[in-house]
Every structure is written in structure tokens, then in C-alpha cells.
Amino acid sequence: MADQKKKSSSAEVRSDAAAGAGNEPRVSLWERLENPPPAPRTVLTPDRIAEVAVGVADAEGIEAVTMRRLATELGVAPMAAYRYVAGKDDLLELMVDRVYGELTAPEAGAGWRATLRTLATSTRDIVLRHPWLVQLPTARAAISLTPNRLAAAEWGMAALSELDLPPDEMMVAVDTVGAYVQGRTASEVATLRLMAVQGAADGHALRTHLAPEMTYLMGTGRYPAFRTYIGTARRKDDARWQFETALDCVLDGLATRLGI
Amino acid sequence: MADQKKKSSSAEVRSDAAAGAGNEPRVSLWERLENPPPAPRTVLTPDRIAEVAVGVADAEGIEAVTMRRLATELGVAPMAAYRYVAGKDDLLELMVDRVYGELTAPEAGAGWRATLRTLATSTRDIVLRHPWLVQLPTARAAISLTPNRLAAAEWGMAALSELDLPPDEMMVAVDTVGAYVQGRTASEVATLRLMAVQGAADGHALRTHLAPEMTYLMGTGRYPAFRTYIGTARRKDDARWQFETALDCVLDGLATRLGI
DNA sequence: CCATGGATGTGTACAACGTATCCGGCGAAA
DNA sequence: TTTCGCCGGATACGTTGTACACATCCATGG
Numbered sequence: 001m002a003d004q005k006k007k008s009s010s011a012e013v014r015s016d017a018a019a020g021a022g023n024e025p026r027v028s029l030w031e032r033l034e035n036p037p038p039a040p041r042t043v044l045t046p047d048r049i050a051e052v053a054v055g056v057a058d059a060e061g062i063e064a065v066t067m068r069r070l071a072t073e074l075g076v077a078p079m080a081a082y083r084y085v086a087g088k089d090d091l092l093e094l095m096v097d098r099v100y101g102e103l104t105a106p107e108a109g110a111g112w113r114a115t116l117r118t119l120a121t122s123t124r125d126i127v128l129r130h131p132w133l134v135q136l137p138t139a140r141a142a143i144s145l146t147p148n149r150l151a152a153a154e155w156g157m158a159a160l161s162e163l164d165l166p167p168d169e170m171m172v173a174v175d176t177v178g179a180y181v182q183g184r185t186a187s188e189v190a191t192l193r194l195m196a197v198q199g200a201a202d203g204h205a206l207r208t209h210l211a212p213e214m215t216y217l218m219g220t221g222r223y224p225a226f227r228t229y230i231g232t233a234r235r236k237d238d239a240r241w242q243f244e245t246a247l248d249c250v251l252d253g254l255a256t257r258l259g260i
Numbered sequence: 261m262a263d264q265k266k267k268s269s270s271a272e273v274r275s276d277a278a279a280g281a282g283n284e285p286r287v288s289l290w291e292r293l294e295n296p297p298p299a300p301r302t303v304l305t306p307d308r309i310a311e312v313a314v315g316v317a318d319a320e321g322i323e324a325v326t327m328r329r330l331a332t333e334l335g336v337a338p339m340a341a342y343r344y345v346a347g348k349d350d351l352l353e354l355m356v357d358r359v360y361g362e363l364t365a366p367e368a369g370a371g372w373r374a375t376l377r378t379l380a381t382s383t384r385d386i387v388l389r390h391p392w393l394v395q396l397p398t399a400r401a402a403i404s405l406t407p408n409r410l411a412a413a414e415w416g417m418a419a420l421s422e423l424d425l426p427p428d429e430m431m432v433a434v435d436t437v438g439a440y441v442q443g444r445t446a447s448e449v450a451t452l453r454l455m456a457v458q459g460a461a462d463g464h465a466l467r468t469h470l471a472p473e474m475t476y477l478m479g480t481g482r483y484p485a486f487r488t489y490i491g492t493a494r495r496k497d498d499a500r501w502q503f504e505t506a507l508d509c510v511l512d513g514l515a516t517r518l519g520i
Numbered sequence: 521c522c523a524t525g526g527a528t529g530t531g532t533a534c535a536a537c538g539t540a541t542c543c544g545g546c547g548a549a550a
Numbered sequence: 551t552t553t554c555g556c557c558g559g560a561t562a563c564g565t566t567g568t569a570c571a572c573a574t575c576c577a578t579g580g
Contacts (some may be wrong), residue, residue, distance in 0.1 A: 143454060151483070217410060
């Protein structure tokens with residue numbers, strides 16, 4: 001079966017991209033990666049491409065990741081990478097899978113709650129290290145079923161399978177935590193980015209920069225509760241505390257509703 | 261004070277965009293909208309621009325919203341809209357605020373739980389009507405403090421202020437629900453989009469289309485728990501049930517941890 | 521040892537995008 | 551009626567993703 005793939009690996013990439021609604025048997029991107037062609041003159045590899053792309057994205061943001069920039073960084077012509085990725089979508093998918101590989105496997109046998117909590121905080125760490133992860137410009141990369149991403153779901157499900165929950169509720173539990181983490185980290189990253197863009201060093205500096213908008217909006221008198229929050233809150237800038245407190249709320253909720 | 265603004269409304273837009281890390285007193289976008297210039301020959305208005313933009317985004321996706329397309333749709337030259345929005349970021353912010361205006365105000369006096377629940381489901385309805393809302397291409401639009409968006413937070417906080425919670429915990433409660441809704445609807449929309457792109461009519465058709473990837477990944481044997489989920493789950497396609505079940509989990513969690 | 525063919529990277533090109541900049545012209549105030 | 555300031559038009563530039571045809575080099579079969 002290895003022969004089948006070797007025979008037309010470059011054509012494979014093209015057809016995969018062009019397929020769309022077509023119906024001929026496709027070959028998974030991940031399958032291709034596991035059976036690479038003999039690669040005689042290997043200068044470029046999907047791994048190297050992804051590595052460089054992640055590096056650029058980490059250093060200068062996802063918008064700095066252009067096919068041309070990648071080519072320059074790899075010391076190669078602008079179109080060279082297209083032999084290995086069908087398009088930018090494919091590239092983003094590779095990047096996502098690569099950084100999800102940084103997830104630390106939760107220790108087996110730690111109850112469901114500890115496992116889900118570890119997965120959540122570990123995912124947050126990854127997002128803080130690679131903020132572009134929650135700013136993917138295409139929808140496909142955001143939902144993509146990559147091996148390492150699926151592994152995260154698997155760990156969660158495995159931890160829950162010891163309790164005899166109906167499968168649908170198991171998935172709800174995993175998805176709830178996942179959705180919370182995704183949403184929370186996304187807004188956390190957005191704040192950090194806004195700070196960077198405005199040149200604000202911390203939350204206080206950012207609020208100073210946003211003063212015109214804020215004072216105008218507060219001046220309308222439409223937001224009294226919000227206003228008193230701003231005046232009296234003390235942990236406005238403690239993102240970690242906020243993240244973990246809310247996470248514990250979510251976990252409490254699972255415990256309560258799923259009867260654990 | 262109105263005079264100050266009138267005097268240089270067009271210059272205002274430019275300087276607002278160029279300001280960046282500058283320090284001269286900025287004027288909020290929203291303030292500008294409330295004090296429009298006399299507008300003698302009004303063909304274009306921020307409202308009309310936002311309306312058309314939302315229409316295009318709803319019908320053909322956010323990537324169809326280009327400044328040129330907008331101009332064509334408005335029967336105007338490509339650069340005309342720049343008199344009213346400082347750039348594409350401003351435009352997106354206007355769009356976001358506009359659709360958040362569709363939020364139905366929760367009835368006053370209906371306990372915190374009912375209020376938060378209404379806000380959540382109502383937000384989901386908006387996102388399903390305007391899927392681009394969770395696919396905003398820029399980070400600024402994702403966090404933007406727009407009046408209508410702030411109103412949603414205000415309603416939540418107001419509902420919680422009857423319980424004597426510390427302000428930081430109040431915000432955690434509101435943010436938890438917000439983050440969950442954001443994350444969940446985002447993945448829901450991504451699935452819908454993927455279905456549209458693949459020409460799949462329902463979840464089952466989509467899974468058929470993803471069969472190559474899926475069978476390969478499952479064939480590796482690395483995902484046993486996930487595999488049994490796929491085989492035994494019954495509500496895989498009931499997005500509404502999943503959303504509301506998880507939402508109730510989250511609300512339970514708030515109740516438990518915040519002691520209500 | 522050499523010829524050959526498929527995989528690999530190159531070069532050029534195009535359409536579409538956001539937007540900077542300059543301009544002609546209309547409407548209301550003087 | 552003249553003048554001034556806002557409006558929308560026109561043109562242009564640099565950058566993006568990627569299609570397509572071509573040159574080149576390696577492993578292999580003779």
C-alpha cells in the first residue's frame with residue numbers, strides 16, 4: 001500500500017485541494033505525513049515548514065505568516081512550500097497540530113476533575129505561548145480534526161469513562177470545558193494584543209488608553225452596574241485567578257448536574 | 261462641546277486611525293456617531309454602511325465584505341466609505357455593535373439565573389443569524405467595547421447585583437457564561453460552515469465526507485474512548501440540546517460556587 | 521557506466537485586497 | 551453671489567494567495 005501513495009504524492013496534494021465537493025477517495029493529510037515519500041533531495045518537509053511558520057507566528061503574530069515570508073525564512077522560492085501543503089489552510093492545520101503536541105498528558109488514574117482541570121490550564125498555557133491559536137483566520141483550521149487535538153479530547157473522555165455516564169453527556173462535559181477555555185483564552189489574548197498594539201505595559205495603562213471611549217460610554221449613564229464594578233473591583237488584572245475561578249465554577253457545574 | 265466635534269469631523273477620522281500610540285485627546289467612535297455633522301448632502305452614513313456590510317456578511321460570509329464590494333453595493337467609489345470609518349477595523353466594530361443591538365433585553369426582576377440564561381440563548385440566536393460574529397478577522401473587533409455589547413454585560417451584572425457578591429466574583433460569573441457562549445457558538449458555527457463548504461446537508465453527511473480522515477485516525481487505535489463515543493452517542497447532531505445542557509451545567513456551577 | 525523519469529524547487533504572472541493621496545464639485549453660509 | 555468646507559471620485563501602490571509552466575537533480579534500471 002505504500003506504493004500507492006508514492007506513485008503520485010505531488011498530484012495527491014493538488015487533488016486534495018481541488019477536491020472540495022468531489023467524491024473520489026481522498027487521502028487524509030495525516031496519513032500522507034506518516035508515509036512520506038523516500039525524499040531523496042529533502043530540503044523542505046512539512047515539519048520544517050510548520051516549525052518555521054510557528055516561529056514566525058509566535059514572534060510577530062499570525063498575520064506575519066505569509067507564504068512568501070515562509071519561503072524567505074526557508075531560503076526557498078515563494079511557491080516551493082505548495083508541494084507539501086495544499087494551501088494556506090493546510091499550513092494552519094499543521095501549525096495547530098504542532099502546538100497541540102505541547103499538551104502534557106494528564107497522569108492516568110487522576111480522577112475526572114483533576115484531569116479536565118489539567119487539560120484546561122495546560123491548554124491555556126499553550127494559548128498564552130502561541131496566541132495566534134485563537135486568532136486563526138480561517139474557520140477550517142479552527143475546527144480541524146488533528147491528531148494531537150483529538151488526543152486532548154480523548155484524554156478527557158477517557159477520564160470520564162470511569163463514571164458510567166451516557167456518551168452524550170460525556171461529550172457535553174468535555175465540550176463544556178473546551179468551549180469555556182476557548183472563549184476565555186480568546187478574550188484574554190485579545191486583551192493582551194490590544195495592550196501590545198497600544199503600547200500599554202499593564203491593564204492599568206490599557207485602561208488609561210481607552211479612557212476616551214470608556215468615559216464617554218459611562219457618561220451616558222446606561223451602565224451603572226458596570227460602573228460600580230470598575231470602581232470597586234480589585235482583581236481586574238489577575239487573569240490567572242479569573243481563569244481558574246471560572247474554571248472551578250464550570251467543573252462544579254459538571255459535578256452537580258452529572259451527579260458526581 | 262458639540263462645536264469642537266463638528267469643526268473637524270473628517271480630520272477626526274484620520275487622526276483616530278493614525279493615533280495608535282499617540283497621546284492627543286481622542287474622541288470615541290461612538291461619541292462621533294451621536295453627534296453627526298449637519299450632513300447636507302448625505303448619501304453615505306455609518307448606519308447605511310454598517311447595514312449593507314451586515315447584509316453582505318450574512319449572505320456570503322465575512323470574507324465577502326471588502327471595502328470594494330461595499331462600495332459597489334452602495335453605488336459609490338471604492339474609497340468613499342473611508343470618510344466615515346477609519347479603516348476596516350472600524351467597520352467591523354460598527355457591524356458588531358449593530359447586530360448586538362438585536363439582543364432582547366431580559367425582563368427586569370427575573371432572577372440572576374433566568375437573566376443569564378436568556379442572555380446566553382439570545383446571544384446564540386444572534387450568532388446563528390450572523391455566523392461571522394465569531395469569525396472576526398481582527399482581534400480588535402473581537403474585544404471591542406461597543407455600546408450594545410456593553411449593554412449585555414450590564415444586564416448580566418445588574419441581575420447579579422441583587423445578591424451581595426464581591427464585584428470580582430460578579431464579573432467572573434458574567435464572564436464565565438460569556439466565554440462559554442463564545443467558545444461553544446464558535447465551534448458550532450465552524451461545523452456549520454464546514455458543512456456548507458463540503459456541501460453536506462446534515463451532520464451525517466458531513467461525517468461521511470470526513471470519513472477518510474476519521475477512519476485513518478481511528479485506525480491508529482489512539483482514540484478508544486472517542487471511538488466508542490462515536491459509535492454509541494445519540495444526540496451528536498442536536499446542537500441546541502448540547503448548548504443548553506452545557507449552559508445549565510455552567511449555571512449550576514455558578515450557583516454552587518458562589519453560594520446561591 | 522550511463523540514460524531516464526518522476527519528484528523537487530524556480531520564475532513569472534494575475535486578480536483581488538486595503539488604503540494613501542490628490543481632486544473636482546456641490547450646498548450652505550456670508 | 552461669492553466663498554469655504556465637506557463629500558465622493560479617480561488613480562495608484564504595495565502586498566497577498568496561488569495557478570502554471572519550466573529547469574534541475576536523484577535514484578534507479580539497463
